[in-house]
Amino acid sequence: MDLDIIRQEIDQIDDQIVKLLEERMHLVEGVVAYKKASGKAILDTKREEAIFEKVRSHVRNKKYEETIVETFSDILKRSRDYQDKNIK
Numbered sequence: 001m002d003l004d005i006i007r008q009e010i011d012q013i014d015d016q017i018v019k020l021l022e023e024r025m026h027l028v029e030g031v032v033a034y035k036k037a038s039g040k041a042i043l044d045t046k047r048e049e050a051i052f053e054k055v056r057s058h059v060r061n062k063k064y065e066e067t068i069v070e071t072f073s074d075i076l077k078r079s080r081d082y083q084d085k086n087i088k
Helices: 003-038 045-058 062-087
Strands: none
Touching: 003 062, 045 062
């Protein structure tokens, strides 16, 4: 495959990822409101472990598993950072 074609396909996927991340962050707004009202802690390690397990189970090509789980770890970290800034 030509590098330019590969990059165009990556760009298309990146556009989809951005859209999905925006949708996810919109839902995080609801999490912020709930946690602010209830006083619940931002970090829920049991929830995060459940997410990682679910992600692992969805990865078809296991050579990508570690990288994909780490990517989700980064997403969750950014979500916690956002919650922290908006709960206070």
